[in-house]
Amino acid sequence: MSAAEHAAIRARLPVHEPDAGERAAFPLDATDHADLFLDLRNHLLRIWYRDCRCRVSSEVAVLHIPEPYHPLTRRILTFLEVNGAVNFGCIPLPPQADPPQKQTLGAGPGGCKHTAHVIVVGAGMAGLGAARHLRHLGFANVTVLEARPRVGGRVHTLREGLAPPVDFGAMLITGTEQNPLAVLGQDQLQLETVVCQDSCPLWDCSTGAPLDGVVDALAEKYYNTALAQAAHDGKAKPDAETLSLGEVFEVRLADKLHTEDVVPQQDLRRAVDWHVYNLEYGCAAGLHSVSLRHWDQDDPFGFEGDHVFVKGGLDQLVDGLAEGLDISLNRPVSAIHTPETGLCRVEYKAGPGRGTLTATADYVVLSVPLGVLQAGAIKFQPPLPPWKQEAVAALGNGNLNKIVLEWAEPFWGSESSFGLVRAAKSPLNPAPAPTDGTHMAAHGRRSCQRPQEPTPDRWRGAFFLFWNMIPVTGRPILIGMIPAPACDVLEGLPDAEVIAECTACLRSAFGGTAVPDPLRAHITRWREDPYARGAYSYVPVGASGAVYDTLAQAVHNRLFFAGEATS
Structure with missing residues (x-):
């Protein structure tokens, strides 16, 4: 792959054809002279990504370009700049106007300046x-x-x-290959980053040991299968707009779990729930609040490459x-x-x-x-x-909170993260049963009743995942995640109660004597923040x-x- 082609990929543009925006802005050039248009566009992107700390000026843009193509090259540069494909981020700014002076931007109605x-x-x-x-x-x-x-x-x-x-x-740059934040952090500001490892070992709070390998594998298998089937239902079912991901997922999961007799149902369900909490972390909402049809609508827009932390914040x-x-x-x-x-x-x-x-x-x-x-x-x-x-x-206005804890010495391993499969505090999610007289027709199956939502538990999902901050901060610090819906409930609790429950969970996994009280702890409350009122949105x-x-x-x-x- 050439440097120009790689630059187009980094800019999230197709390499060998104009995208819809380019065809609309350059209807003749991008259609009748597509090869020339793409050569010039990819050439400009290559110049930009060669050193993203410097502005690509119109003078630099036309260097080594035959003079007949200078006007088109400048037009393409302007288009790329306006659309944030080049000359963005932390490059030096042009001078700021001194108030009350205003800059003349161009000709207004009748040719007057505005x-x-x-x-x-x-x-x-x-x-x-x-x-x-x-x-x-x-x-x-x-x-x-x-x-x-x-x-x-x-x-x-x-x-x-x-x-x-x-x-x-x-706290993460999620994908470094095509992410503008990676350009800002790594290319322009040249900040040191730490790659987030893929492995995330799970600890069983009911045994104080790593989660049984058979349970772990079966839980991941059943979770992925049920989620894939629910996603298919979301695209195929005519009434998917009126259904939540949670209710259809529960039906699909129940189909799988009731036939499993290799491991205890309760252990398997607790392990599956860990994956559910991880998805609710990503959605910033409980699955019973999230649209079945549109819960994954942003998946095609994800960035490739490593997920990284930024040292120093x-x-x-x-x-x-x-x-x-x-x-x-x-x-x-x-x-x-x-x-x-x-x-x-x-x-x-x-x-x-x-x-x-x-x-x-x-x-x-x-x-x-x-x-x-x-x-x-x-x-x-x-x-x-x-x-x-x-x-x-x-x-939907979702929420997510964190608890940050610091110790004198670490009691955990070297992985970037680890998960806790908590002991059951309440009955398992009930089997599908009618609640309001409505029915849900699962794709390819007979109609079945709408399942109930899980039994309320204010700690449900809290502290399911911890990020190891030692490689990032150099100190024995963990960041525990509190996803929805528990994050909203816990915002109303005193810090001491949340810290005590979190510490108890860690002790149940690693042993009481291995986990002392933290030296310091901080808890976020994004819903209470009047200038945030939540974390991020969902459908x-x-x-x-x-x-x-x-x-x-x-x-x-x-x-x-x-x-x-x-x-």
């Missing part, structure tokens, strides 16, 4: 990325308003209270994006006005205990989390159109992945939306 000021609401990864990209595109007057006293949003590296920095929010990427931007902290926005004529107005608090101020702009980019929108924390005048309000309400029953596209659409071409729930 200026533009953009306010970005929210300094999380999306807001910072949007602001920085606007600056790269020539918008010299961009202001970022952030409610918190820090940038980063749900990327939050704790640098106080533990010996080394530890990520309380996002993921907030280093945030700081790299924030450098050189005009950012005002402690500025929670309360209202956005987008009149038909005139400037947009953004109302915000000027700091704790201070009054409300108003800023004006030509455009507003709103990059706050979905939970903030759903809570109505920001008022809109005029109100958002019904189609936008419906999209905000339709998407609930009755919704579809198209909601993400609707949330991303601008309103009147003046109010734009960015963030995790728009992509």
Whole structure:
């Protein structure tokens, strides 16, 4: 594979044909002269990925290109830049305009010049990325308003209270081959990363030993089979839009488990549940809340390559994006006005205990989390159109929390992670039984009754997985995961109770004398955070992945939306 072809793959573009966006932007060149178009496009991508720390200028772009093709080369470069395929991230910014000066961006109606000021609401990864990209595109007057006293949003590296920095929010770059975050962290900022190993040994809390190998293998087999069959049902069943992944998965799993007599049913079910909790970790919601048809709608957009931790904390990427931007902290926005004529107005608090101020702009980019929108924390005048309000309400706002614990010495192995298969605290999930008179027709089988949801257990799924932070921090630190739905319940419990339960789980797996009380512990509560109100989104029953596209659409071409729930 040539360097140019590899660059196209890194940019998530097809190597040997234009994608739909390119065909729309270059209808003649990308169709009648596709080979030339692709040669020029891949050539520009190769220049960019040769050194992502430097901007690809129009002068550099046309070097070694025959002069007749210079205009097309420059047009392709502009297209790639606008769409974030080149010249993005932490490369140096062009000069910022000095307020109240505004940059002339081009000819407006009638040929007159117009200026533009953009306010970005929210300094999380999306807001910072949007602001920085606007600056790269020539918008010299961009202001970022952030409610918190820090940038980063749900990327939050704790640098106080533990010996080394530890990520309380996002902590992994999930796939390094085509991931823009890998470009920022590894290529541009040249941060040291640690590869996350694939192996994840499971410990049985009922025996204090590694999970029995036969149980482990059977549980993984039955889980994967039931999930694959449920996924097939989601595509094949006409009523899949009204069903949850959890209820269909339970039916499919019951078909498998009731015939198994090699190992005790209770042991097998506990091991299967570990895999269920892992999926709920990924979904940020219990499987009975997640759409059967659309639960895996983002799978085709995953990135290839290793998953890596960033030594020193993921907030280093945030700081790299924030450098050189005009950012005002402690500025929670309360209202956005987008009149038909005139400037947009953004109302915000000027700091704790201070009054409300108003800023004006030509455009507003709103990059706050979905939970903030759903809570109505920001008022809109005029109100958002019904189609936008419906999209905000339709998407699921999931949650995920962590417990971070530090000891003087490790009592665990060297793997990147390990799991705990907890002893049963409540009856097994009940067999399928009618609950509301409705029926579910499993694909290729007779109709069967809708199964009940699992018996409530406030600790259900909590501490099922621990990340070993020694290779990342150099200290004996574990990060325990608390997925939905337990993460919401535990936010209302005192720290001492959560720490005690977590420590008891570890002792049941590794032995009471092997696990002392932790030296320090911290617990996240993302649902309680007024500027997050959750972790990340999911597609609930009755919704579809198209909601993400609707949330991303601008309103009147003046109010734009960015963030995790728009992509």
